[in-house]
Amino acid sequence: MSQVFVFDTNKQPLNPVHPGYARLLLKQGKAAVYRRYPFTIILKRAVEQPVLSPLRVKIDPGSKTTGIALVNDASGEVVWAAELTHRGEQIKHALDKRRAARRSRRQRKTRYRKPRFKNRRKRTGMLPPSLESRVCNVMTWVRRLIRLCPVAAISQELVRFDLQKMENPEIAGVEYQQGTLLGYEVREYLLEKWGRQCTYCDATDVPLEVEHILCRARGGTNRVSNLALACEPCNDKKGTRLIEDFLAADPDRLSRILAQAKAPLKDAAAVNATRWALYERLKALGLPVECGSGGLTKYNRIPRDFPKTHWLDAACVGLSTPESLNVWGIVPLRITATGHGSRQMCRMDEHGFPRTKPKAAKRVKGFQTGDLVRAIVTSGTKPGTYTGKVAVRTRGVFNIKTAQGTVTDIHHRFCTVVARSDGYTYSSRKEAALPPIA
Numbered sequence: 001m002s003q004v005f006v007f008d009t010n011k012q013p014l015n016p017v018h019p020g021y022a023r024l025l026l027k028q029g030k031a032a033v034y035r036r037y038p039f040t041i042i043l044k045r046a047v048e049q050p051v052l053s054p055l056r057v058k059i060d061p062g063s064k065t066t067g068i069a070l071v072n073d074a075s076g077e078v079v080w081a082a083e084l085t086h087r088g089e090q091i092k093h094a095l096d097k098r099r100a101a102r103r104s105r106r107q108r109k110t111r112y113r114k115p116r117f118k119n120r121r122k123r124t125g126m127l128p129p130s131l132e133s134r135v136c137n138v139m140t141w142v143r144r145l146i147r148l149c150p151v152a153a154i155s156q157e158l159v160r161f162d163l164q165k166m167e168n169p170e171i172a173g174v175e176y177q178q179g180t181l182l183g184y185e186v187r188e189y190l191l192e193k194w195g196r197q198c199t200y201c202d203a204t205d206v207p208l209e210v211e212h213i214l215c216r217a218r219g220g221t222n223r224v225s226n227l228a229l230a231c232e233p234c235n236d237k238k239g240t241r242l243i244e245d246f247l248a249a250d251p252d253r254l255s256r257i258l259a260q261a262k263a264p265l266k267d268a269a270a271v272n273a274t275r276w277a278l279y280e281r282l283k284a285l286g287l288p289v290e291c292g293s294g295g296l297t298k299y300n301r302i303p304r305d306f307p308k309t310h311w312l313d314a315a316c317v318g319l320s321t322p323e324s325l326n327v328w329g330i331v332p333l334r335i336t337a338t339g340h341g342s343r344q345m346c347r348m349d350e351h352g353f354p355r356t357k358p359k360a361a362k363r364v365k366g367f368q369t370g371d372l373v374r375a376i377v378t379s380g381t382k383p384g385t386y387t388g389k390v391a392v393r394t395r396g397v398f399n400i401k402t403a404q405g406t407v408t409d410i411h412h413r414f415c416t417v418v419a420r421s422d423g424y425t426y427s428s429r430k431e432a433a434l435p436p437i438a
């Protein structure tokens, strides 16, 4: 069961508790709600020298979604999990739009100015903004978790496959069968090398089998340079035939495959800059950071019969994964990065001309666009209770985006803040009733 984070009255993090116990504490008035997302309560007393059981933050960084799991290594219990959706695409889109607007403005207004050239240098090791935001999102959440509970270690999936484990993969003969750790490393390596598609017909999204380019029956070896990936029909069709024979009708593909089979995958393709940047920053937090490979994650996940989800992958990262991993009742918190508004002073039309007046104050009557509010409307034409994200208007009359649709023109005196806008939106699959606000 996803547990609830607990602070003592001095905001010292304590062991997370079962939601039932948290409910009891709230009901008895011994605690109050401190934060809605992730759900945190604060006790009304100080706890002297608490006995803490250390937790491990486990991260599976992805390009669109990152899985996060909080695991108690001693008991094998997953305490809390989340899936963090990044906004790389949005950032790229916004920057493209800005670039286009500036270009058109330069054409209109500064046509005779000499082009600038001395402002083009980038810091070494700089990530593009869309990737930087991914790393920052993960760091934000790791820091938050460290503040909320006793985190003693971090695990991160760093590389897709462990080249060290395969030693020189293109030369060494390897055991490629599934079920061995090495087998998973080899499979991941081949998936990357052959672009996750059938080598012979380019089929994607089908189960791919490891295929010997020169088949075993003719003396082909288990060396990685003799392995390719094929869909089942192609593998059957090829059987024990020679590849030259099999691809006689397609000499281009034949020569490409033979060349690619011999070429080892470049290191740059095996690791990814974002993950390394994240690794460096996690190390700087001062906690021990364990690294695992994607092959190891899969090796840990498959025998446990877990479906492939981001948070379960995260729970399976690294050699420290406990023998029995208890994930019962966990509903991951779905976190979506939204950013903190825009720096643009006024909106443009499609020609890049200002369409609106410059932005007014961000905060109106103590509310800000993006805050989660509850409005209990007692008078007027729309009586009722509405909960959702607010869009503020300088008039002091707001719009609230509820699950049922947007309600317009709600006066600020009816509204109470449930959770401040913090650059993320939240949901969980099971929509639980919110406990009363303290």
Ligand SMILES: [Zn+2]
Binding pocket: 198, 199, 200, 201, 202, 203, 230, 231, 232, 233, 234, 235
């Ligand atoms: Zn095929």
